[in-house]
Amino acid sequence: MPTTWVDALLHKAREKGASPYPHQAAFFLNNPVRRALSKPGRIVDGIGLTGTERVLEVGPGPGFYSVEIARRLTYGRLDLFDLQPEMLQKARRQLEQAGFHDVGFTAGQAAEGFPFPDNTFDAAFLAAVIGEVPDQRACVRSLGRILKPGGQLVFAEAFPDPDRISVAQLRDLAEPENFEFVDATGNRWRDFVRFRKAASN
Ligand SMILES: C[S@@+](CC[C@H](N)C(=O)[O-])C[C@H]1O[C@@H](n2cnc3c(N)ncnc32)[C@H](O)[C@@H]1O
Structure with missing residues (x-):
């Protein structure tokens, strides 16, 4: 059982893929350098929300993207789903703190x-999460059930x-589960990949 953020990160490095990013080291996810380089608001803009949607963010961690999503949902609603209750807290x-209570x-x-x-x-949004999920296909299938056509x-x-x-691995996961590939943007440092649930089975 990790006791400090150093133990937690070392444990994660050893267990690559099989274990969730440790909540003890959540502050690294919210650090100002990452915020300046990855511009979470611009990434969330890529989802193309109109403001009335119900959005599920899976694996929000300490909320690096969550505030930006909530900000865009004037009449919609955000739900967060995470393995670690500490991350949800x-x-x-x-x-x-940003004034979003619903x-x-x-x-x-x-x-x-x-x-x-x-x-x-x-819409469902997953940032740096799917690689940590032990059964990724089951996760995507379940997202297909709860997303609207x-x-x-x-x-x-x-x-x-x-x-x-x-991107190729994401397509291999999503396309057999009734998702149509929409687009992928990015570069060698990052990918932003959108699928749409097919209108009917
Ligand atoms: C690397 S962090 C990314 C957090 C956030 N999306 C970000 O980009 O800052 C991964 C998050 O996914 C969550 N997670 C990992 N595996 C999960 C699973 N199987 N089910 C639900 N959440 C999971 C972890 O608890 C953690 O909060």
């Missing part, structure tokens, strides 16, 4: 299905995440 703090928080394992009804969400499934993957997966 940190994200809640960020959101409340956000859902659910702790759970994304590989074991999401506790939401069918066809609930207009035509709903968006959006991935952001970036260096230096050791669990980063490629």
Whole structure:
């Protein structure tokens, strides 16, 4: 059991892929250098929200993108789903400090299905998460169930995440699960990849 953020990061490095990014080291995710380089607002703009959507963010960690998503949902609603309740607590703090109180928080394992009804969400956003999920196919299948037909499934993957997966791997995961590839933008340092749930099975 890691006791400090150093132990936690070393443990994560040894267990690459199989273990979640440790909540003890959450401050690294929210650091100002990352914020300046990756511009979370610009990334969230890429989802193309109109402001009325129901959005699920899977693996928000301490909320690096969550505040930017909430800011764009004038009449919509954001739900956060993360394996680690400690991460949800940190994200809640960020959101409340920014004045966003109508956000859902659910702790759970994304590989074991999401506790939401069918066809609930207009968009699901996963940044630096899918590579940590033990059964990625099950996760994507379950997202297909809770997204509305035509709903968006959006991935952001970036260096230096050791669990980063490629656009080709994302397509291999999503396309067999009834998602249509929309586009992929980025460069060698980052990928932003959008899929749309097919209108019918
Ligand atoms: C590397 S962090 C990324 C956090 C945030 N998206 C960001 O980019 O700053 C990965 C997050 O996904 C969560 N996570 C990892 N595996 C998960 C799983 N199987 N189910 C739900 N959440 C998971 C971790 O707890 C952690 O908060």
